[in-house]
Amino acid sequence: MDPHLLRTFVTVVRTGSFSAAAAELGYTQAAVSQQIASLENDLKATLLHRRPVGTTEAGARLLEHAGPILLRLQAARSEIVRMSGAPRARLRIGASPLASAHVAAPLARARAAHPRVEASVQVMARAGIDAAVAAGDLDIGLVDGIAAPSDPLRLADTVPLAAVAVAERPLALVLPSAHPLASRPGADLDDLVDALWLDVPDVAVPLPALRQATGSRDGFRASLTCEGGDLPFLLALIAAGHGLAVLPVGAADGAGLAEVPVRTPRIVHRTELLHSRATDPATAAFVAALS
Template sequence: MDPHLLRTYVAVARLASFSDAARELGYTQSAVSQHVAALEADLGLPLLTRRPVAPTPAGERLLEHAGALLLRLDAARADLDRFAAAPRATLNVAASPLALHPRALAALPATGVTLRALPRDRVPAAVATGEADAGLVDGIAAPSDPLRLPDIAPLAATRVAEEPLAVVLPATHPLAGRTGVRLDDLVDARWLDAPAAGVPLGELRAVHGGPAGRGFRTALRYEGTDTRTLAALAADGHGLALLPLPAAGGVPGAAAVPLVAPRLVHRTELLLAAGARREAAGPVAEFSRRLRS
């Protein structure tokens, strides 16, 4: 399967248009049509209907594979490019918002750094494909357990920090005075859905292991990255939030009650690509050494 043909097919399916895909890819519309036809001939299956432009059942199944296949190819190219690349004097770090731990920030070089906030699921791909030199990613896990990362490419993951978790709720809430709270007691509560600023509700449902779609109802969705805004929304009664304990306090009107069951921590990890591990010097190696020390 030719990856160039596959990329063209993915663009057409995503944009639902041969002409729009041609403009995006810099091809003629005729070339795009030929690419799709060649891929269909190679696989022996129709992948797209033409009027309207939409994936066939076989095309939908191919799309399920295409993202991972193309990402893996991009990661392989980036990894090999590192062999020939000259040492860099700058550092490009991709980080999920809650992964910006004080220890990680203190380890950054004084100059020459670009720090970009990305969604959690994009950080490993950014490092694997060379979009970022290093990544900081966070998630919830059992104490001392590594985060579950997608199998994109060889990545070296190093623990940066593990912190206790706390449920943030109004100071007037009946549970506010407790010394600890169980997740099972909050399944039917109303929650803030804040995938970037807090622990995603999908992770809570997965940890709880209850029936699909049950519990942890969304009261309000917050698409920002500021944890203090999220805590303030919880303080005002818009829903509960789960945050690392150090980030959960200090907001007027909010109470942070430690999560005691199940035993979970908020974990932050440093991600480096295989090529970065081979570098003995430079800002990537220095950043890694300072985090490990």
């Protein structure tokens, strides 16, 4: 299967039209149509409905495979280029909001060791950091999530990266100090599936992760959903009574909120550093400083 044809197929699906895909890829619309026809001929299956554009059953199945395949190819290219090329004078770091607290000190040491390195930091959503590092769009990723004690975070199987444990902290239910649960010595999340929850997936523990950890199918429904945001904004929403959230212990210090330690399930908040297995000197200096 030609990866160029596969990339064209993914672009057509994502943009929703042959013309938009052609504009993005720098082809003519006729060329895009021909590439899709060639892919369909190779697979002996119709992949797209033309008017309106949408995937057939076979196309939907191919789309499930396409992302990991293309990412793995891009990751391979990025890693080989790193191994064979000259050291680059840049250091690009991506970090989820809670993981960004671990950037400043090691970045200072890496820049001191390599003063000519052009550094940049992007605070971004958890989802996609691993793929961006694998594809070479980031040199370092700092990502957080929940896991069983001492277990690594779950990354996509198709992403070949080196992962370094940075921190592991207990979790707490964060709620207003006047909340009826604030005086409890511990929180059992299985008993709180029907509480009012804040869905701020880039900062708090995502609600799907709580469902998976507790085995609840329909619990942990959002009373308020927020895309993006940061920790102070989330704490303000909790203080105003919009809902509860699970955060690492100490995250709400100084905010006038209560933290009730999570007793069950046995999960922790974990932060990991991600980087390509082939590193340049500036990346290696950052990793060594943080490790």
